[in-house]
Amino acid sequence: MKSTVNEFRAYRAEMNERILKSGFSDFNKFFALDNKAYVNGALNAKTKELMGLAVSMALRCNDCILYHVDRAIQEDATMQELYETFNVALIVGGSIVIPHLRYAVEKMDEIFSTKETQERENKNEI
Amino acid sequence: MKSTVNEFRAYRAEMNERILKSGFSDFNKFFALDNKAYVNGALNAKTKELMGLAVSMALRCNDCILYHVDRAIQEDATMQELYETFNVALIVGGSIVIPHLRYAVEKMDEIFSTKETQERENKNEI
């Protein structure tokens, strides 16, 4: 539960590769559809990642929450946008969502903090 | 299941009034928080209604689906935006969402068709 964001990313990548190389090709087709659901369209990628995040919190799936928080921040979601998304999930899903809100906030803080450190380092390199 | 959108709106309004006048004031506080979760903020109302819709489909609640489809269209969501939202819910929630996708499409068609008729009538009145 306390695995860092990087450990999660590594485990996820390793197991996804295992699954996508299993030879059972319908896994690959579903994974492709899954990725495609979040690309820019009438709604942009950031909106869809936040939507996926709200659904993941309401369905109470920590790995899915971490993935969509990570992706939403890559698409430049702000902390305020994330709070509003967390709040939709909390109100729709109720107090049963609170443990996942704690997890989401913890991981959001970790990702924003790493991002800030990297941006500071990038500036110093210049 | 086959109740029209108007019948649903009437039943919903009647029962909500019954609940909000029950004298149990924490119901009122929760309903107020619920409404507030979808107002314009860092994310706009349309985005939040579509988010609420995706969550409702993944949690498979027809009354919630109808409510958010109705509200999203009032906030000028287009059919393409609704399709993309339906698709996020379908991919996250799986084939168990399909009966609710049928319901969502049926109600979306009914609401868009009523809206069009009204807009045509409004033009003719001028």
Add this chain to the structure above:
Amino acid sequence: MKSTVNEFRAYRAEMNERILKSGFSDFNKFFALDNKAYVNGALNAKTKELMGLAVSMALRCNDCILYHVDRAIQEDATMQELYETFNVALIVGGSIVIPHLRYAVEKMDEIFSTKETQERENKNEI
């Protein structure tokens, strides 16, 4: 959805009989365990029926809600006790529970109203 309490009771009784006479005896064993879970013990039957009601609302099962509202009122649960139970379910389960709260309140009103009429008639008969 709009079937009266009596129609539900009749359908439930008919189908339960069909199931319990199917010859598949593990159905009977499960139904017996189910009934036994709500009898007086360290916790009394009313408390357990209200507990079953809260769980049914959070799991969003209308038939289960109607059954436990009916049983709780038979065990002399008051309207205030039912409101507090509804509220636990609403807070734990979130706004997705609201359609089921509307249903629970509607059926509670119907059952209390029938009960009152019967009690008045019983008095008049004396």
Add this chain to the structure above:
Amino acid sequence: MKSTVNEFRAYRAEMNERILKSGFSDFNKFFALDNKAYVNGALNAKTKELMGLAVSMALRCNDCILYHVDRAIQEDATMQELYETFNVALIVGGSIVIPHLRYAVEKMDEIFSTKETQERENKNEI
């Protein structure tokens, strides 16, 4: 809720056509993957339909239950096999599944009874 099996089949077919002709092609891709999940493979179609039925009962989706009961019977599932499948779903999913067990038994009886009538008529035609 009380729509006959034929009415359900007609509504399902009509709305699926509406969805598959919407022009949003990822719906078509998902529906194709969904159909493919139940074809004969290392496990045969009957086993997979019964598996889909057990999942549908545990996830408490009546339309999905009706669909898989219907398909399983087309694949020659017997009443005893259906009972054993119902029982896995009941034990895994608990008493919250009971309303869906009632629905599943009602629809199974309706489908077997129609099938018998048709087979008798077919014999008489010879």
Add this chain to the structure above:
Amino acid sequence: MKSTVNEFRAYRAEMNERILKSGFSDFNKFFALDNKAYVNGALNAKTKELMGLAVSMALRCNDCILYHVDRAIQEDATMQELYETFNVALIVGGSIVIPHLRYAVEKMDEIFSTKETQERENKNEI
């Protein structure tokens, strides 16, 4: 998963403080409503905590289970009352609840055992 009760309490307190000091005040309003749902009323606090526990088990949320077991024991719930509550959740929610029953029993034992030790020490201090 194997974190002791004290570690959970510390993590929960730390993250709740982080959330309640985020400046997003609707989180605070929801948390206040959540706390209020379990105070003495027509139903007493112990009954409501056991109710919250049954719902948490049926919704399969370990952190929520630990919290309500802890609170119910503070409100003087007995082991027998906890068993009857576990049983309602098990029967309503089915075998899928069993891993959470194991967790609930493990944590209940840990909390009762700590409580006993403390009570013995308190006596010795006199």
Add this chain to the structure above:
Amino acid sequence: MKSTVNEFRAYRAEMNERILKSGFSDFNKFFALDNKAYVNGALNAKTKELMGLAVSMALRCNDCILYHVDRAIQEDATMQELYETFNVALIVGGSIVIPHLRYAVEKMDEIFSTKETQERENKNEI
């Protein structure tokens, strides 16, 4: 989360014994019904274990997944049969099932690999 299959088996056995010796006999009755649901009947044990696995994945319960993967392999389920079962669960339950698919594949690989090692050792002993 990273506990090996053997650690899980030991914890499960220890806690089940604790529960079955609690003196609350309805736990024992439910556990007996649960075991009985998977024995050979009109459907064989392997089919029922795979069915239980599909339900466990769709309901997203890792401990249940591990248990049924383990049991299905004991009943001689092949990797291809497991893939087809995983796929039914993935399609019915959607992308929210993916973290549990990763877990299922990881544990399946661990169990098959242990089994192979043991079979090789058994041959060498001859």
